[in-house]
Amino acid sequence: MSLAEFATRRGLSQSAARPPLRQYIAQLWQRRHFVWTFASSKSISLYTTARLGQLWQVLTPLLNAAVYYLIFGVLLQMSRGIPDYIPFLVTGVFVFTFTQRSVNTGAKSVGDNLSLIRALHFPRASLPFAYVILELQQLMMSLIVLFAIVLAMGEPLTAHWLLLVPVILLQLAFNIGISLVVARLGAFARDITQLLPFMLRTWFYASGIIYSLAHVQNRFQDQPWLVKLLEFNPGYVYVELCRHALLAKYRNYVEDLHHPIGHLWWYALFWAVLMFVGGFLYFYRAEERYGRG
Amino acid sequence: MVDVKEKTESVPAEASPQIVIDPTREPIVVVDGLHVVYRIYGAGGDKGTAATALLRMVRRRNRPQMKTVHAIKGVSFVVYRGDAVGIIGSNGSGKSTLLRAIAGLLPPERGAVYTDGQPSLLGVNAALMRDLTGERNIVLGCLAQGLSLEETKAKYQEIVDFSGLKPEFIQLPMRTYSSGMGARLRFAIAAAKTHDVLLVDEALATGDARFKRKSKAKIEELRKDAGAVFLVAHNLEVIEETCNRVIWVEEGVMRMDGDPKTVIAAYTEATDK
Numbered sequence: 001m002s003l004a005e006f007a008t009r010r011g012l013s014q015s016a017a018r019p020p021l022r023q024y025i026a027q028l029w030q031r032r033h034f035v036w037t038f039a040s041s042k043s044i045s046l047y048t049t050a051r052l053g054q055l056w057q058v059l060t061p062l063l064n065a066a067v068y069y070l071i072f073g074v075l076l077q078m079s080r081g082i083p084d085y086i087p088f089l090v091t092g093v094f095v096f097t098f099t100q101r102s103v104n105t106g107a108k109s110v111g112d113n114l115s116l117i118r119a120l121h122f123p124r125a126s127l128p129f130a131y132v133i134l135e136l137q138q139l140m141m142s143l144i145v146l147f148a149i150v151l152a153m154g155e156p157l158t159a160h161w162l163l164l165v166p167v168i169l170l171q172l173a174f175n176i177g178i179s180l181v182v183a184r185l186g187a188f189a190r191d192i193t194q195l196l197p198f199m200l201r202t203w204f205y206a207s208g209i210i211y212s213l214a215h216v217q218n219r220f221q222d223q224p225w226l227v228k229l230l231e232f233n234p235g236y237v238y239v240e241l242c243r244h245a246l247l248a249k250y251r252n253y254v255e256d257l258h259h260p261i262g263h264l265w266w267y268a269l270f271w272a273v274l275m276f277v278g279g280f281l282y283f284y285r286a287e288e289r290y291g292r293g
Numbered sequence: 294m295v296d297v298k299e300k301t302e303s304v305p306a307e308a309s310p311q312i313v314i315d316p317t318r319e320p321i322v323v324v325d326g327l328h329v330v331y332r333i334y335g336a337g338g339d340k341g342t343a344a345t346a347l348l349r350m351v352r353r354r355n356r357p358q359m360k361t362v363h364a365i366k367g368v369s370f371v372v373y374r375g376d377a378v379g380i381i382g383s384n385g386s387g388k389s390t391l392l393r394a395i396a397g398l399l400p401p402e403r404g405a406v407y408t409d410g411q412p413s414l415l416g417v418n419a420a421l422m423r424d425l426t427g428e429r430n431i432v433l434g435c436l437a438q439g440l441s442l443e444e445t446k447a448k449y450q451e452i453v454d455f456s457g458l459k460p461e462f463i464q465l466p467m468r469t470y471s472s473g474m475g476a477r478l479r480f481a482i483a484a485a486k487t488h489d490v491l492l493v494d495e496a497l498a499t500g501d502a503r504f505k506r507k508s509k510a511k512i513e514e515l516r517k518d519a520g521a522v523f524l525v526a527h528n529l530e531v532i533e534e535t536c537n538r539v540i541w542v543e544e545g546v547m548r549m550d551g552d553p554k555t556v557i558a559a560y561t562e563a564t565d566k
């Protein structure tokens with residue numbers, strides 16, 4: 001008889017084994033307060049060392065928007081044809097940043113918390129969840145700045161703004177999913193964290209943040225598949241839907257170009273469900289191995 | 294995998310490499326041919342560039358800076374309900390690593406650890422979140438261990454009192470704490486929960502005399518509820534007082550497993566040389 005047989009015969013179970021999926025989900029749900037408190041504590045500690053403190057939460061997105069406006073709006077003149085380029089650009093940058101930062105912090109969520117993982121028992125998926133919630137809290141700050149900019153530029157406050165809620169929720173699900181995927185990748189291959197910034201920058205330029213896909217599609221008239229492909233890109237989908245919710249002038253402009261956007265809602269739903277479910281299962285399947293590296 | 298044999302009068306424990314089990318007692322922890330390996334990244338210091346990272350990934354080669362430490366090399370034993378096991382060995386011999394692996398916090402490279410119930414580790418090296426205040430560490434530590442918001446609120450003051458931290462320190466980040474203060478707080482957080490298998494790693498060593506007395510009482514209290522207690526301590530007297538069995542580890546290998554007097558005598562003789 002081997003020791004393993006002896007142990008299982010006497011009803012013992014492996015201490016580093018991963019719990020069944022249902023139990024894991026229940027444990028994770030039970031840790032929801034941990035996820036939320038972890039996120040808010042981290043966001044407070046991020047800024048307590050800086051002199052201006054919490055003000056940076058608002059200043060950082062503002063400065064980012066200003067830099068992008070200077071480079072792409074003033075220097076490169078990307079704005080041609082797009083009405084109200086500033087709100088267009090700022091919306092794009094802020095919304096895409098939510099995904100970008102979720103991926104970046106998600107990739108480090110296991111590696112940066114090894115001491116916590118090695119000290120206490122909890123479902124490890126709490127960590128990527130917490131980091132995305134942290135980014136969601138940052139996005140809320142950015143949105144306040146964004147609303148101020150958009151209103152200051154003379155955009156009307158309409159019922160369309162309410163569409164922002166479902167878009168952000170779908171994007172949140174997508175971000176959690178993709179963050180779970182990179183969290184597992186980053187936990188076992190740290191090199192990922194060095195490659196991610198380059199991939200994310202490429203993604204940024206492919207996502208129609210600084211230009212309007214509806215506007216440039218005329219240039220690709222003989223390659224309709226390319227436009228279809230660019231439209232399917234989740235980075236583009238969530239940004240574009242947010243713009244349609246917030247910016248009335250842009251909405252009219254795209255309508256005039258005869259460029260329907262109804263199908264983008266299906267893409268948004270598709271990506272959210274696919275990434276959330278797929279990412280969760282992918283992360284879960286390595287649960288017992290986090291903490292070794 | 295390690296073979297076992299039931300205890301009979303004719304087979305002395307030391308005579309065979311097999312583990313001898315006692316069929317009359319109820320096992321609570323079974324360690325079966327356990328190996329634990331640490332992987333350390335960035336040991337070379339240089340961070341590398343994206344291009345070299347890509348090349349390495351394409352070639353499926355590990356980072357040149359990655360080093361491995363084989364901390365536990367094939368340890369096997371069985372612990373029964375009611376046992377208090379002392380673990381001794383020189384610094385870096387793998388005592389803390391062994392406890393973390395039993396707790397299921399460090400995944401085994403090979404072999405396995407089987408337990409009845411969820412083991413909990415009360416350790417001094419179990420640093421939590423350095424950048425957050427003591428208060429946040431208490432709340433997050435409780436929530437992470439699965440306590441509800443209400444339970445956390447109810448336990449909060451008890452943890453603060455037990456840790457003996459002055460009120461002004463509770464609002465400071467944990468990185469500003471002395472190692473004794475940090476250890477006390479971490480011990481208090483982990484002790485807020487009830488445990489099946491209790492693993493105590495040098496928690497008695499840090500802190501002043503008053504905290505030592507308090508934590509020893511806490512361990513006794515926890516031991517009454519627990520099925521088994523593991524104790525790592527540099528103070529051999531404490532081990533001899535509290536344990537009914539001692540395991541001696543050296544360089545990740547088990548040197549001896551037996552009653553406290555014999556093992557401690559052999560250990561003292563070996564280290565005094």
Ligand SMILES: Nc1ncnc2c1ncn2[C@@H]1O[C@H](COP(=O)(O)OP(=O)(O)O)[C@@H](O)[C@H]1O
Binds near residue numbers: 331332333383386387
């Ligand atoms: N977090 C870690 N990362 C890498 N190596 C470690 C880590 N912790 C311990 N080790 C190594 O594992 C070995 C055993 O360490 P440890 O279990 O802490 O010994 P002990 O508790 O008996 O002093 C040592 O060689 C140590 O350097």
Ligand SMILES: [Mg+2]
Binds near residue numbers: 388389
């Ligand atoms: Mg140690």
